[in-house]
Amino acid sequence: MSLVSILNQIKSNEIVLPATQRSFVWKELQILKLLDSIMRGYSIGITLIWETYENIQYRKFQADYNADNLNVFLDNTKKNKLKLVLDGQQRLQSLYIALYGTLEGKNLYFNILSGKDSDSVSETKYLFHFVSNEESGEWNNYWTTQAMLQNEDRDNEYEPEFYVKVQDIFKYDPNDKKKLAREISKKLTLTDEDSDRLSMNLEKFDDVFYKQENILRASVIDENLPSDNPGRKSEADILEMFVRVNTGGTKLERSDLIFSMLKLNWKESASTFPKFVKEINSKNDFELDEDFVIRCLFVISNLGSKFNVTALKNKSDINKWIISQVSG
Numbered sequence: 204m205s206l207v208s209i210l211n212q213i214k215s216n217e218i219v220l221p222a223t224q225r226s227f228v229w230k231e232l233q234i235l236k237l238l239d240s241i242m243r244g245y246s247i248g249i250t251l252i253w254e255t256y257e258n259i260q261y262r263k264f265q266a267d268y269n270a271d272n273l274n275v276f277l278d279n280t281k282k283n284k285l286k287l288v289l290d291g292q293q294r295l296q297s298l299y300i301a302l303y304g305t306l307e308g309k310n311l312y313f314n315i316l317s318g319k320d321s322d323s324v325s326e327t328k329y330l331f332h333f334v335s336n337e338e339s340g341e342w343n344n345y346w347t348t349q350a351m352l353q354n355e356d357r358d359n360e361y362e363p364e365f366y367v368k369v370q371d372i373f374k375y376d377p378n379d380k381k382k383l384a385r386e387i388s389k390k391l392t393l394t395d396e397d398s399d400r401l402s403m404n405l406e407k408f409d410d411v412f413y414k415q416e417n418i419l420r421a422s423v424i425d426e427n428l429p430s431d432n433p434g435r436k437s438e439a440d441i442l443e444m445f446v447r448v449n450t451g452g453t454k455l456e457r458s459d460l461i462f463s464m465l466k467l468n469w470k471e472s473a474s475t476f477p478k479f480v481k482e483i484n485s486k487n488d489f490e491l492d493e494d495f496v497i498r499c500l501f502v503i504s505n506l507g508s509k510f511n512v513t514a515l516k517n518k519s520d521i522n523k524w525i526i527s528q529v530s531g
Contacts, residue, residue, distance in 0.1 A: 218286045222260035234297040242329040249420045250291025256282045256430040266304030309333040312366040339366045350391040380405045
């Protein structure tokens, strides 16, 4: 199921929120990070939905979100079919606001010239902002003015930007997108590389939001079962299922996560690191574990003494870490 397909079901009030769900709590930065992940084609997880005909109190998603808005609750007295979101509310509400509404009165805009690769994969690649129409107009006027100047007269580290309202991008047909790309390329006197990236970004919207079906997976409990089917789950079943999903398994330690990241970037570490730890312990009686050794390697690599996962997202820092182990 594509993201737009899920969001259209929210728009038509087929997918709603049970009254037991907490209010929307995500901050703007979290929403922007989510959109960056989607544009990269990253999976953003699974949303758990329960299809039911029970008379359960619920509320609709808010398109135009304001922190001062009070939730309005409804009863399903007619026992219509509802799809209640049990897990994934924050992600779905964020996307509904971004693509169909506003956040505190501001629309979502996308810098259609963003998307360049950098040394750190953790850095935001695709730039989005919630701003007013006036603010976006001022920004675009600034970049247009800069483009008209000679190179030596432009601001330091000039990098062209141009912001387009996301809701407008979804309204464009292929010809509209080509026309927009030509207009912006001419207005900002873009290089071929920038023009190509602009066109690819516009096409990427269709791909990640309309075509890809694995970016957000929807697991629907009791989907398409008749309302009187005895196999349908009860509210008690759903509550117990939710508790088990969120409390089962063994907690992943930060050292496990760091080791996994190292194995992705340094394949030999899968075998050499355990040998390294074993060799250290063979020379003393301390029985040092991998957590302690990883922390020591962070220190001698000048990456701090904490298990800072983000420190190993930069290729240069990974190289420091590898060198510290080899030297040791």
